[in-house]
Amino acid sequence: MASRSREVILPLYSALMRPHLESCIQLWGPKRKKDMKLLARVQRRATKMIQGMEHLSCEERLRELGLFSLEKRRLQEGLIESLQYLKGAYKKAGEGLFTGACSDRARRNGFKLKEGRFRLDTRKKFFTMWVLRHWHRSPREAVAAPSLEVFKARLDGALSNLI
DSSP, rough: OOOOOOOHHHHHHHIIIIIHHTTTTTOOOOOHHHHHHHHHHHHHHHHSSSSSSSSHHHHHHHHHHTTOOOHHHHHHHHHHHHHHHHHHHTTTTTTTTEEEESSSSSSOOSEEEOOOOSTGGGGGGGGHHHHHHHHSSSSSHHOSSSSHHHHHHHHHHHHHHHO
C-alpha cells in the first residue's frame, strides 16, 4: 500500500475487509480457537498497518480506532438479532426461537429468556444458546430500550466497557 495513514486504512478495512470477516457470522460462528485466532489475525494485521500504531497492543489499537474485536462484534450482532426476534421483526422465521419471561426480581435485566435442556453438547453451541448467556448478563437499561437504535447505542456503551 502506498499510504499507511489512518484516513486511508480505516475506511478500507471497514468497507472491504470487515464485511468478509463478519459475513454469516451468526450462522457460521467459529467455535474452535484456531479459527477465531485466524480471523483475529487479519484484524490485527490491518490495524497494525496504520502509521504510528505499530507499537501499541491490539486492544489499545482497537480502542484508539474506535473498533471492537471480532468477538465483541459477533456478540453485539447476536444480541441485536435476539432483540429483533423478540420484538417480532422476524414473524415466521423467529417463531419459537426464543421464549421470554418478564421478571422484576432478576439481578441484571428484567427480561429473561428461557433456556432449553439438551443432552447433546453440539446443541449448546447453536446461536440461541450462546447468545442466551450474554443476554442474561446484559444491563437492564439496554434490554429495556424502547427502540432498536437506543438498544444499539446502550449496547455499544456496555461493550466498550468490557476489555
